[in-house]
C-alpha cells in the first residue's frame with residue numbers, strides 16, 4: 001500500500017483560516033472511504049475557544065458517520081496538536097496522527113504535557129511528525145508577522 005499524504009488539504013484549510021483572520025491551522029480526517037471531514041480554526045468566528053481545526057474536524061467526521069469514535073481513521077493537522085486536541089484525538093480513538101510543524105509554545109504531543117505519553121491516556125495514536133512542516137511554519141510566521 002502506498003502512503004499518500006493528505007497534508008495538502010490540511011494546509012489549504014490552514015490558509016483559508018488565515019484569510020478569515022484565524023490562526024492558520026487546518027485539519028483533515030481520512031478513512032478507508034477517503035476524506036470525510038476537513039476544517040480550519042474558527043475560534044474567533046464562533047466565539048469558541050475550543051473551535052480548533054482538529055476539534056471541528058473530529059466533530060464533523062463523527063456527525064457524518066453517526067458515531068462517537070473514529071477507530072481506524074487518520075487525522076492530518078498542519079501544527080502539533082495542543083493538549084485539548086490531543087485529548088480529543090485520544091478520546092476519538094484516531095488510529096494515526098500526522099502533523100506538520102512542532103509547536104513549542106502550545107503543543108501537547110512532543111512537548112509540554114505530552115498527552116499520549118501520560119499514564120492516564122487510554123488510547124495512543126501512531127504519531128508521525130514533520131509532514132510538510134516547512135509549509136506550515138511559513139504560514140504561521142507570515143500570519144503573525146502581518147499582525148505585528
Ligand SMILES: [Zn+2]
Nearest residue numbers: 052081082085
Ligand atoms: Zn488544539
